[in-house]
Amino acid sequence: xxxxxxxxxxxxxxxxxxxxxxxxxxxxxxxxxxxxxxxxxxxxxxxxxxxxxxxxxxxxxxxxxxxxxxxxxxxxxxxxxxx
Amino acid sequence: xxxxxxxxxxxxxxxxxxxxxxxxxxxxxxxxxxxxxxxxxxxxxxxxxxxxxxxxxxxxxxxxxxxxxxxxxxxxxxxxxxxxxxxxxxxxxxxxxxxxxxxxxxxxxxxxxxxxxxxxxxxxxxxxxxxxxxxxxxxxxxxxxxxxxxxxxxxxxxxxxxxxxxxxxxxxxxxxxxxxxxxxxxxxxxxxxxxxxxxxxxxxxxxxxxxxxxxxxxxxxxxxxxxxxxxxxxxxxxxxxxxxxxxxxxxxxxxxxxxxxxxxxxxxxxxxxxxxxxxxxxxxxxxxxxxxxxxxxxxxxxxxxxxxxxxxxxxxxxxxxxxxxxxxxxxxxxxxxxxxxxxxxxxxxxxxxxxxxxxxxxxxxxxxxxxxxxxxxxxxxxxxxxxxxxxxxxxxxxxxxxxxxxxxxxxxxxxxxxxxxxxxxxxxxxxxxxxxxxxxxxxxxxxxxxxxxxxxxxxxxxxxxxxxxxxxxxxxxxxxxxxxxxxxxxxxxxxxxxxxxxxxxxxxxxxxxxxxxxxxxxxxxxxxxxxxxxxxxxxxxxxxxxxxxxxxxxxxxx
Numbered sequence: 001x002x003x004x005x006x007x008x009x010x011x012x013x014x015x016x017x018x019x020x021x022x023x024x025x026x027x028x029x030x031x032x033x034x035x036x037x038x039x040x041x042x043x044x045x046x047x048x049x050x051x052x053x054x055x056x057x058x059x060x061x062x063x064x065x066x067x068x069x070x071x072x073x074x075x076x077x078x079x080x081x082x083x
Numbered sequence: 084x085x086x087x088x089x090x091x092x093x094x095x096x097x098x099x100x101x102x103x104x105x106x107x108x109x110x111x112x113x114x115x116x117x118x119x120x121x122x123x124x125x126x127x128x129x130x131x132x133x134x135x136x137x138x139x140x141x142x143x144x145x146x147x148x149x150x151x152x153x154x155x156x157x158x159x160x161x162x163x164x165x166x167x168x169x170x171x172x173x174x175x176x177x178x179x180x181x182x183x184x185x186x187x188x189x190x191x192x193x194x195x196x197x198x199x200x201x202x203x204x205x206x207x208x209x210x211x212x213x214x215x216x217x218x219x220x221x222x223x224x225x226x227x228x229x230x231x232x233x234x235x236x237x238x239x240x241x242x243x244x245x246x247x248x249x250x251x252x253x254x255x256x257x258x259x260x261x262x263x264x265x266x267x268x269x270x271x272x273x274x275x276x277x278x279x280x281x282x283x284x285x286x287x288x289x290x291x292x293x294x295x296x297x298x299x300x301x302x303x304x305x306x307x308x309x310x311x312x313x314x315x316x317x318x319x320x321x322x323x324x325x326x327x328x329x330x331x332x333x334x335x336x337x338x339x340x341x342x343x344x345x346x347x348x349x350x351x352x353x354x355x356x357x358x359x360x361x362x363x364x365x366x367x368x369x370x371x372x373x374x375x376x377x378x379x380x381x382x383x384x385x386x387x388x389x390x391x392x393x394x395x396x397x398x399x400x401x402x403x404x405x406x407x408x409x410x411x412x413x414x415x416x417x418x419x420x421x422x423x424x425x426x427x428x429x430x431x432x433x434x435x436x437x438x439x440x441x442x443x444x445x446x447x448x449x450x451x452x453x454x455x456x457x458x459x460x461x462x463x464x465x466x467x468x469x470x471x472x473x474x475x476x477x478x479x480x481x482x483x484x485x486x487x488x489x490x491x492x493x494x495x496x497x498x499x500x501x502x503x504x505x506x507x508x509x510x511x512x513x514x515x516x517x518x519x520x521x522x523x524x525x526x527x528x529x530x531x532x533x534x535x536x537x538x539x540x541x542x543x544x545x546x547x548x549x550x551x552x553x554x555x556x557x558x559x560x561x562x563x564x565x566x567x568x569x570x571x572x573x574x575x576x577x578x579x580x581x582x583x584x585x586x587x588x589x590x591x592x593x594x595x596x597x598x599x600x601x602x603x604x605x606x607x608x609x610x611x612x613x614x615x616x617x618x619x620x621x622x623x624x625x626x627x628x629x630x631x632x633x634x635x636x637x638x639x640x641x
Binding site for chain 1: 139203348374377378560562585586593596
C-alpha cells in the first residue's frame with residue numbers, strides 16, 4: 001500500500017464519521033477536532049475504524065499523533081511499512 | 084405518608100453560617116458572586132495566581148487575582164458604556180480562554196446575567212439558546228462567529244453587540260478604567276443562566292441568583308476538599324454547569340489557583356498537566372476516567388502524580404470499577420458526586436473522611452435535605468425504607484437552587500411538590516444513607532457527561548426534506564455512557580440508502596455540532612406510537628437493547 005492509498009483510506013474513514021465535510025479542501029496539518037468538528041467519541045470511532053481496516057494497533061498513547069490528516073498518514077505509513 | 088415539616092433549623096443555620104463565612108459587598112451592599120470570587124482576594128493575595136491557562140501550543144498564561152480584578156472591572160465598565168444593564172444577558176460562545184473568565188466575572192460585576200454556551204454546539208442549539216435567553220451581548224471568536232452565529236444572526240433580534248475575543252475585546256478593555264464599584268446587589272438578583280434539556284420542548288434556561296455563591300463556596304470545601312493553597316483542575320467546559328460552578332466560581336471564591344486546559348482530552352497530555360502543574364484537587368467526569376482506564380496503568384508510571392490529594396467526578400454515575408482502578412493506580416479513590424443544572428451545586432457526594440462506596444453517589448451534604456419519594460400531583464410520599472427505588476427529591480432552601488426556567492413559569496412550577504424539588508432522577512438509598520443512581524424518569528440522554536434533549540435532535544432531523552418522523556434515544560456505550568442514536572421514517576418518494584444516511588448524518592452534524600448530532604442513524608418504515616400519536620422512544624430503546632418491551636398495549640400497530 002502506498003501513501004496515496006493510505007490517505008484515501010483515512011479520508012474515506014473520516015467521511016463516514018463526518019460526511020458533511022469536503023475532505024479534499026482541508027489542510028492536512030490542522031487539528032481534525034476543530035477543522036471538521038470531531039468530538040472525543042468521533043475521534044475514538046475513527047481510530048477503531050482505522051484499526052479494523054488496516055489491522056494496525058494504535059496505542060492510546062499515540063492518539064495525539066493522529067489528530068491531523070498528515071499525522072494520521074505518517075503514523076500509518078510507519079505502522080504498515082507503506083512507502 | 085409522612086407529613087412535611089418546616090425546613091430543618093439545622094439546615095437553615097448551616098447556610099446562615101456559610102453566608103457569614105463570605106465577605107459580602109462593602110458597607111452591607113449585598114452579595115455579588117464576582118466580589119466573593121475576585122475582589123475580596125485582592126488586598127490579601129492579589130499576586131496569587133488565580134488562573135493558569137495551558138494553551139494548545141503548550142505555552143501558558145497566568146492571571147493573578149489582581150490581574151483578574153482589573154480586567155473584570157474594565158469589562159464591567161465596557162458593558163456599562165455599551166448600555167448593557169442589570170439582568171441583561173451576556174452570553175459566551177468561547178473555548179476555555181481568558182476572555183471567557185473575564186466576561187463571566189465582569190458581567191456579574193455589572194449585575195448582568197452570564198450565560199455560557201458550549202462552543203462545540205452547532206448553529207441550531209446556539210440560536211435556540213440565544214433567542215430564549217434574549218442575549219444582548221455575545222462574546223465569541225471571529226472563527227466561531229463565522230461558523231455558528233453568522234448563519235443565524237437574523238433570528239436574534241435582541242442581540243445588540245458581538246464582541247470578538249480575538250478582535251475588539253482587548254481594545255474595549257484598554258479604553259476603560261481599572262476602577263469599578265460593584266453596585267448594590269441583592270442575593271436574589273439573577274446572575275447565571277444555564278440551559279439544560281428536557282424530554283420535550285425547547286431547552287430550559289435555569290436561572291440562578293447571586294446567593295448561589297454561598298453554595299458554590301461551601302460545597303467546594305465539603306465535596307472537593309478545596310483549600311486556599313490548592314492547585315485545582317476542573318476538566319469540565321464552562322458551557323456546562325460544572326465548568327462554571329466549579330471551573331470558574333467556586334475555586335476563585337477559595338482563592339486557589341485554577342488550571343485551565345484549553346485543549347481537548349488526551350491521556351498523555353492530561354497526565355503531563357497533572358504532573359507539571361502539581362495539581363492537588365482534580366474534578367473530572369466518568370467518560371474521561373474510562374478513557375484514562377483504556378489508556379492503561381503503564382503510562383501512569385511515567386508521571387509523578389504525588390501532589391494529587393483528592394479526585395472527584397460528576398456527570399453520570401461512576402462505575403464501581405473506576406473507583407477501584409483509581410485506588411490501585413492513583414493510590415486514592417475517585418469521589419463520585421451528584422447534582423444537576425437546576426441545583427447549581429453539588430448536593431450528594433462521597434466526601435473526604437467518609438467511606439467511599441464504589442458505585443454510589445454518596446450521601447447528602449450538610450445543608451442538603453434529600454429524600455427518596457413517590458409523588459402524585461402535589462402529594463409527596465417519602466420512602467423511608469432502605470433500598471427502595473424512587474425519585475430523588477430535595478427540600479427547597481439551599482442557596483444555589485434555580486429560581487426559574489426563563490419565561491416558563493408552568494414548567495418551573497411542575498418541578499416542585501409542596502416543599503420539595505423533584506429531580507427526575509431515580510435512585511435508591513441504602514441503610515447507610517448512601518444514594519445509588521438508577522436512571523432518569525424522562526428520556527434525556529447523558530452522553531460523555533453532557534445532557535442532551537432528544538427533542539432538539541429530532542427537530543433538527545425533521546428539517547430535512549426526506550424525513551417524516553424521527554425519534555432519538557441514548558444507546559448504552561462503554562465509554563460515553565450513552566451515545567445518541569436516531570431512528571427516522573422517510574417521506575413517500577424517499578428510499579433508505581447509504582447515501583441518504585450520510586446526507587442525514589452530515590445535515591444533523593452541521594446544524595447541531597458533533598456533540599449533539601446522532602452518532603448512529605437507522606431507517607424504519609414507521610416509528611412505534613401510542614394511541615395519542617406520541618412516538619415511543621422507550622420502546623425503541625427496549626428493542627435496541629433486546630429487552631422485553633414491557634406493557635406495549637398502548638402501542639399503535641404500525
